[in-house]
Amino acid sequence: MVKARLMNKADDFKKLGVNPNAVEMWEDGKRNDPKPGYGEEYYFDVITEDGFKVVIYFHASSPMDKIDGYTPEAGIMVTTPDGKTHSEGFLMKYEPEQIHLGTEKCDIQAGPHTATGDFKTYDVHIEPEKGIGADLHYEALVDPFRQGTAEVALGEHDEYFYTDLSVPKLTVTGTVFVNGQKYDINGQGYHDHQWMNISQLQAWHHWLWGHLYTEHYTVVIYDFVTSERFGFANVPLFGVFDNQTGKLIFETDGNMNRQTEVYLQEKTQKEFPKVSNYIFKNHDGTEVEFRVEAKEEIEIRDMYGDAQPEIRQRFDAIGLKPAYVRYFAKGSLTLAIDGQTITESGDMIYEYPYIGKEDERANV
Numbered sequence: 375m376v377k378a379r380l381m382n383k384a385d386d387f388k389k390l391g392v393n394p395n396a397v398e399m400w401e402d403g404k405r406n407d408p409k410p411g412y413g414e415e416y417y418f419d420v421i422t423e424d425g426f427k428v429v430i431y432f433h434a435s436s437p438m439d440k441i442d443g444y445t446p447e448a449g450i451m452v453t454t455p456d457g458k459t460h461s462e463g464f465l466m467k468y469e470p471e472q473i474h475l476g477t478e479k480c481d482i483q484a485g486p487h488t489a490t491g492d493f494k495t496y497d498v499h500i501e502p503e504k505g506i507g508a509d510l511h512y513e514a515l516v517d518p519f520r521q522g523t524a525e526v527a528l529g530e531h532d533e534y535f536y537t538d539l540s541v542p543k544l545t546v547t548g549t550v551f552v553n554g555q556k557y558d559i560n561g562q563g564y565h566d567h568q569w570m571n572i573s574q575l576q577a578w579h580h581w582l583w584g585h586l587y588t589e590h591y592t593v594v595i596y597d598f599v600t601s602e603r604f605g606f607a608n609v610p611l612f613g614v615f616d617n618q619t620g621k622l623i624f625e626t627d628g629n630m631n632r633q634t635e636v637y638l639q640e641k642t643q644k645e646f647p648k649v650s651n652y653i654f655k656n657h658d659g660t661e662v663e664f665r666v667e668a669k670e671e672i673e674i675r676d677m678y679g680d681a682q683p684e685i686r687q688r689f690d691a692i693g694l695k696p697a698y699v700r701y702f703a704k705g706s707l708t709l710a711i712d713g714q715t716i717t718e719s720g721d722m723i724y725e726y727p728y729i730g731k732e733d734e735r736a737n738v
Contacts, residue, residue: 397518417566446485450464505554546560612652641676647666667703695729
């Protein structure tokens with residue numbers, strides 16, 4: 375029995391109250407109540423023309439929490455053009471009463487940090503409490519991307535869900551603060567919103583998430599592989615946008631082939647993909663190839679190796695060995711349009727959380 379699926383059937387849209395023909399502004403507002411086991415988060419990033427890489431997140435609540443109520447967090451990480459990553463402000467926690475989460479659009483505040491937007495424009499403010507902060511203005515260049523209802527259902531009876539709703543390409547202007555010094559930036563960025571009722575540690579063995587900007591196209595990918603509990607099922611989300619019109623021109627129907635070249639990541643001692651090559655071939659015959667090649671590790675977290683012995687024992691007991699790497703990479707897209715085969719490439723950021731233990735069935 376299938377234990378994971380994209381919720382994209384007519385009954386799914388009806389059940390969730392989602393318009394199958396258009397993404398509506400309320401969908402980027404509050405989607406979850408802060409109940410035990412439920413989580414919700416917002417993410418923004420930007421790569422600038424002069425080499426800054428900025429990642430910003432807001433967590434309203436986490437599925438790891440076992441109590442009612444919000445557990446607000448905000449964070450920022452900046453990699454400067456010299457390649458140094460500044461993460462002093464990556465984990466800033468606040469009290470439950472220090473959060474606001476709107477229902478009509480993206481409208482979140484955690485402590486002094488805010489993000490508001492309507493799929494067309496976003497304004498993001500991270501107060502430089504620890505010498506690192508940002509004031510950024512985003513303007514969308516493509517339509518929002520919601521594959522199906524945005525929800526992936528897990529379990530034999532769809533009892534769990536995990537989601538992704540994004541605006542894959544936006545222009546970004548504003549200022550970034552590093553060690554108290556102000557930098558004016560211009561670049562291109564990405565926004566997504568996720569909500570769930572299951573922990574990442576329980577739901578997934580690993581995933582690859584990223585976005586690519588080329589001269590004429592924007593690509594977004596979320597290649598999920600479930601944990602053994604859900605049968606190592608593969609649920610890919612993948613879309614290609616035309617930059618001139620901002621419209622979606624291709625999304626996968628789930629028929630995908632992936633080939634990888636792996637390397638031994640030094641800190642985690644796990645084999646991560648160095649190259650991931652995807653062939654998406656829909657049942658109507660449309661075919662797209664997407665290739666990702668890691669060039670630089672810009673964030674490494676070894677949640678297993680850095681854990682205390684008693685925590686590692688707990689991970690061992692449930693078959694987990696969690697690690698995380700965020701990469702700067704080269705991506706390339708090949709697609710056929712009007713009888714011509716077109717290949718374009720560009721820089722991209724992608725992440726690879728590798729939660730499970732090594733297992734051939736998971737097809738890393």
